[in-house]
Amino acid sequence: METRLKKLLKERGLKQGWVAEQTGISLGAMSAIVNGKSDPTLRSARAIARVLGVSIEELWPEEDER
Secondary structure, three states, rough: OOHHHHHHHHHHHHOHHHHHHHHHHOOHHHHHHOOOOOOHHHHHHHHHHHHOOOOOOOOOOHHOOO
């Protein structure tokens, strides 16, 4: 699943570790999600979106929105 998470973190000057800490996701899991090596669970995706103040759809757009 393609994600815009890495781009958003860079634009906002945020670190993966900070997001991981705020969401309760391990740093290893967060790294895999940010780098597109692992898809987040729905719970994780909601937590990440909530912490960043965006919708899940903004981070993981549907294929026809790319």
